Amino acid sequence: MAFQPSKLGTKEHWDKVYEEELANFKEIGDEGEIWFGEESVDKMVEWTEENLPPSDDLSILEIGSGNGTLLFALAEAGYSQKVLSGIDYSPDAVNLSQAIAATREMNTIQFNVCNFLAEDTPTLPKMAGSTLEAWDLLLDKGTYDAIGLGVKDDEGKSPAAKYPARAARLMKPGGFFLITSCNFTEDELKTAFSACDTGLQYHSRIQHPTFSYGGKSGSIVSTVAFQKKSQIQM
């Protein structure tokens, strides 16, 4: 689906959101919005436990980690904090996630300010050197949606067009990308991410409650997993 750019696709918007959420957290301890609700967090954690059970050998990166809810839930489910990393381009999102982490004794989870579309992703301490082809699992909950609402370039391309290839280059061969979206359907996600130049292929999906409207049925959110091919298939 083609979206008109909206304020949700701007850094100014997210800076303002997290400035307010950080102030609220400091004042009343409110950790902020859980995008798509607790159920989507639980389902993404369950998928991860089934497909990549906790191990110190893992490396997991959330793209656009916001207040850090998903990474905290993984740590609570038994994943070592040392394997968990979040990036967000909004500095106050990172300040908020670090402030929440401090109250939960989860300071070893790494949170960094990073524009996923434009900068190199910081590595975990255990990853010597490059972040390319280095991650076992990339997570996205609402970030591709936000990026899809960004201003189009002169050729009319959304900033989201760059996203699949940038994600794929960070993933280990055999690694996974698990995304939850409300703006893109499962089929749209499959078309965007399993294009041949990314080396990604559809792996599985998470079932969400469905609704029916006007004779059509669908889910409010879609969660789809992709896997990077282990080797080039001719």
Ligand SMILES: C[S@@+](CC[C@H](N)C(=O)[O-])C[C@H]1O[C@@H](n2cnc3c(N)ncnc32)[C@H](O)[C@@H]1O
């Ligand atoms: C809908 S929020 C979701 C936050 C978090 N994943 C969650 O579920 O609570 C989208 C997030 O993406 C971040 N974001 C948007 N574009 C980004 C980019 N280019 N690089 C890094 N983070 C980005 C925003 O700052 C915001 O935290």
